[in-house]
Amino acid sequence: MQWETVIGLEVHVQLATRSKIFSGASTAFGAEPNTQACAVDLGLPGVLPVLNEAAVAMAVKFGLAIHAEIPEVSVFDRKNYFYPDLPKGYQTSQMYQPIVGAGVVEITLEDGTTKPIRVHHAHLEEDAGKSLHEDFHGMTGVDLNRAGTPLLEIVSEPDMRSAKEAAAYLKAIHSIVTYLGISDGNMAEGSMRCDVNVSVRPKDQEAFGTRAEIKNVNSFRFVERAIAFEVERQIELLEDGGKVIQETRLFDPDRDETRSMRTKEEANDYRYFPCPDLLPVVLDQAYIDHLRDNLPELPAEKRARFESELGLSAYDASVLSATREMADYFEEVKDVCGDAKQAANWVQGELAGALNREGLAIADSPVSAHQLGELIARVIDDTINGKAAKQVFQALWNGQGAKADDVIEAQGLKQVTDTGAIEAMIDQVIADSPAQVAQYRDAEPEKRGKMIGYFVGQVMKASRGTANPQQVNQLLKQKLDALC
Amino acid sequence: MHDKTLAELARSLDAGEFSSRELTQHLLGRIDRLDGELNCFITVTFDQALAAADAADKSRAAGKAGPLTGLPLALKDIFCTRDVRTTAGSRMLDNFISPYDATVVEKLATAGTVSLGKTNMDEFAMGSSNENSHYGPVKNPWDLAAVPGGSSGGSAAAVAAGLVPAAIGTDTGGSIRQPAAFCGITGLKPTYGRVSRYGMIAYASSLDQAGPMARTAEDCALLLSAMAGHDLHDSTCVARGVPDYTEELDTPLAGLKIGLPREYFGDGLAPEVEAAMRDAVKAFESLGASVREVSLPHTHYAIPAYYVIAPAEASSNLSRYDGVRFGHRCDSPSDLIDLYKRSRAEGFGDEVKRRILIGTHTLSEGFFDAYYKKAQQVRRLIRQDFLDAFEEVDVLMGPASPTPAFDLGAKKDPVSMYLQDIYTIAINLAGIPGMSVPAGFVGNRPVGLQILGNHFAEARLLNVAHQFQQATDWHRHRPAFAEENA
Structure with missing residues (x-):
């Protein structure tokens, strides 16, 4: 049977606010455990939350970037469950009236085609702390530094049909949030994590199959691998006459498999209700308009402009607009050299190759865009x-020189275009290569084209690479043909 | 000394009749002698009180005294205090010392008041008799066989017994007004949002409000002026200027329109209490007020709505007491679930557990719409009842409680206890301010008149209560217990 995969993603993005969503404690990553948790984050008796406006602004910016409706009123709810790293015994989230309504994210596939993925909504919530199971001799340590860090949870519709599309969607979200500057998008530090809902159905069936939710997948690569495993597991199960049960699963990157965590029957009843400690968030149009007017150019707009104004291919435009750093770098290169296509070739070729070899991000490139x-x-x-x-x-x-001109000067790389100088080198090479000249002369005229390569190489070598290759080619051909 | 009101004590301190230290020592002495019998205090802060009194005397000597400088009071043990344990009347928090002061505590300290300690209360403010305290019941100084009311029973009894001239309470469904009525003192529950809740241990967040309990309306006005006001730590605390609540106390009542809610004078109201209410209303008429009957048609839905909303919020608010970070933790838990189960089973008392169970149930999937949502709809109707009534009249009056204080141990059935709050609970659902002022006796047990006003009409309420106290002397009666032990 032909199967179709159906995927929906819940992406949790840590917002880059300086302080937490409901307290004044710092959100910086990597501090000593429990040094960035104040009375509010610890859930001490009597404390109350106060909403961080910066988190609201960031959520609204995201909503505007995906052309979502921004409701006038949104409400925080409590999601009640017990866990040691959840200090209050509830997570403050938004269940019924989220801050961002339905929107659309356009993804670009490897062949350069695009596909719209609908976003159901995005809501604000607080992150939990971390439970540490190692180094405590069988006990569990709790670090509450992360507790209260603002999260934007972006919930997609089940619009993706392959692991590649899911990864492309995740990359698109990554690119939007980093363009907007609302998250550092650092997946290794947990700034972006996602829950993947996967189901399969017979190719021409309309109804969705039963889905499994894979929790907390934290890299683009893992998303693809987790889906690939899960799809295979579900198809195998169904083809063997079994049934997929609705459950939560965990992806184990070491074993490359997903494992059952809890079934629907074991699921928590979170007893959501509106948080009485927080007022509804009411946004006036002027506030939303102000944020809209100050949005940066977004990846989709940039990609379109790269194609239409700069004449880049769809593929080049997509790669070069993928991250804000990449796009900014490319645009500066282009502005300095004045040629978009050359700039695109260099950034994706020589530069990307060098960065890859050394595992560097473009922001850390030793060669600046200006250079x-x-x-x-x-x-x-x-x-x-x-x-x-x-x-x-x-x-x-x-680091051997601050400018290209300095290097060219110091290493004598300036191209030789003086015909006399090139001719002299050619004459010398012809004189030094009687055997090759003889072969050339004896060859069929149509085979001589290939044989000229040897002479070009020799002349370039003699010029230490500085001779203009087109001139060398042209002059060599004239001189050799004159000998025939 | 222990008989005087805050206003009188302030004048005595100003006149140099005695120092704040002398006053504080006198009251600490009374607490030491008498509180063994009454059990008003969970913690008495002898040393801190004397230090604060000395500081107050110093600033008075430097000419920097404000209206409350050097005046002693007590705090319900629900307000977090740095360095002094805060128990909320629960075994769960028997060992809890807050690293910060509640906003109310901070404001009162800044105003120069001297806290003598933390008063007894029903566990997590859940109760109407103070019998739900881990630290034992409080006795009513008017009759040691009677309850003082609850949940702010320790605060009310301490003021009535002359252990302290004023105390701070909290009121979620009547917890200031009913004990004030039972103990023959004056208590005010302000408008929701008038006083910061930061540092006040939450029972039901959308209903909780702190307020003053004292001998007179004037004293309540003095305290509210210091307690009220916007707080950046509490989003539900309103950014609205705080008037000097003593300024309008002397406004004559001629032309005041009083409404008597029909529903507050029906079945279940003790006839002697009703008679006291009628006498009080006559006193107001003689002050120039006019009286008419009004209706609050949704009154009988108030208790059911309250017992959905308050436990729902409580079930969530009390989740943080899990034995992980602070408070009671069971001995040698075998695993996480065991830690949760035993810590909470041992730490919480029966009434708290009952309300957590009710709240957990009403918020459960499949029940949320029928209970919580419906209760919120009812709440809006109740609020609208009051807003409609205040289109017609300036204030509403009625009994604070259907009966005077009942005997300790008399109410075993939780529902009969819940019905105690029949006249007070709707006020919290509506968010409006309400007072209880002494208005007579049934035998030796006091009766309280409840006065209600529109949102933020505290100045008017205090004015009405003060004028009543200028015309009557119910608030000047002292229990025999206090006088015998003078």
Whole structure:
């Protein structure tokens, strides 16, 4: 049977506010355990929450970025359950009236095509603390530094049909929140985590199959792997005549499998009710308009502009707009060198390769966008040839020179375009290669094209790479053909 | 000294008749002698009180005394106090010392008051007789066989017994007004949002409100002026200017329109209490007020609505007492669930457990709409009843409680205890302010007149109560217990 996969994602994004969503304690990552938890975060008797306006603004910005409706009134609810890292015995969240209504996120697939994924809603809530099970001799330690960190939970519709689409959606969310500057998007530090709802159904069936929810998947790669495993598990189960049960599962990246955590029957009754300690959030239109007017250019808009105004391919536009850092870098390179296509080729080619080799993010590139732009400008104005340009790039990467021009000067890489000088080198090479010249002369005329490569190489070598390759080619051909 | 009102004590301190230290020592002495019998205090802060009195005397000598400087009071043990344990009347918090002061505590300290200690109360403010305290019941100084009312029973009894001239209570369904009535003192529950709840241990967050309990309306006005006001730590505390509540006390009542809710004078009201109410109303008429009957048609839904909403909020508010970070923890738990179960089973008393169970049930999937949502709808209707009534009249009056104080141990059935709050509970649901002022006796047990006003009409309420106290002397009666032990 042909099966179709149906996927919905709940993405939790930690918002980059300085203080917590309901208290003044810092949200900085990595502090000593329990040093960033105040009386409110500890849930001490008598404390009350006060909403952080910055978190509201960030949530609304996200809503505007995905063209969602922003309701005038949203309400915080309590989600009640007991857990040691949940100090109050309830999580303050938004169940019935979330801050962001229905919206759409456009994803780009590998072939460059796009697909809209609907967002059901996004709501604000507080993060819990962390339970630490190691180093406590069989006991559990609790670190409440994270408790009260603002989260935006973005709930998609079940619109994704493959692990690749799910990963693309997660990347699109990542790109939107980092563009907006509302999250650092650092998945390794838990700034973005997601719960994946997966089900399968026969290809032409309309009704959804029973879904399993995979909790707390925290990397793009894990999302794909967890889905791949889960889809296979469900299909196998169904094809063997079994049934998928609605349950919560955990992904184990070490074993590359998902495991049952609890079934629907064991699920908590969270007893949601409106939090009486917080007033409803009422947003006036002027506030929303102000945030809208100050939104940065978003990935989809940038991608469209890269295509239409800069003439980039859909693929290039998508890659170069994927993160704000990437887009900013590319745009500076382009502005300095004046050629979008060259800039795109360099950023995705030489630069991306070097970054990958060293495992660096673009923000940490040793070659600045300005340096790279100047380097490309020297290729465009024929000061250096492509080969030399790569040498210059490597030198800049290694810190051997502050500017491309300095490196070109110091290493004598300036391209030789003087016909007389090139001719002299050609004459020397021809004189030094009688055997090859003889072969060339004896060959069928149509095979000579390939044989010329040897001579080009020799001349380039003689010029230490600085001769203009087109000129070398042209002059060599004339001279060799004259010998035939 | 222990007979005087706050206003009188302030004048004596100003006149140098005695110092705050002398006053404080005198009252601490009385507490030491008498509270063994009454059990008004859970914790008495002898040393801190004397230090605060000395500081007050110093600032008075420096000419920096405000209206409350050097005046002693007591705090219901529901207000978090740094360095002094805060139990909320529960075994759960027997060992709890808050690292911060409640906003009310801070404001009263800033005003120069001297706290003598933390008063007894029904556990987590759940009760109407003070019999639900882990620290034992409080006796009513008017009749040691009677309850003082609850949940602020310790505060009310301490004032009535002359252990302290004033105390701070909290009122979620009548917990200031009913004990004030039972103990023959004056108590005010302000408008919801008038006084910060930060640092006041939550029972039912949408209903809880702190207020003053004292001998006179004037004293309540002095205290409310210091307690009220916006607090950045409490989103439900209203950003609205705080008047000097003593300023309007002397406004004559001529032209005052009083409404008597028909529903507050029906079945279940003791005839002697009703007679006291009628006498009080006559006194107001002689002061120039006009009286008419009004209706609050949804009154009989108030208790059911309250016993859905309050336990629902309580079940969530009390989840933090889990034995993990503070409070009672059972011995050698075998695992996490055992830790939760035993810590909570041992830490909470029966009434608290009952309300947690009720609240957990009404919020459960499948029951939420029928209970919680419906109760919130009823709550809006109750509120509307009052708003409609205040279109017609300035204040409403009626009994604070259907009977005077009942005997200790008399009410074993929780529902009969819940019905005690029949006249007070709707006021919290509506969020309006209400007072109880002494208005007579049934035998040796006091009767309280309840006066209700529209949202933020505290100044008017205090004015009405003060004028009543200028015309009557019920508030000047002292229990024999206090006089014998003078």
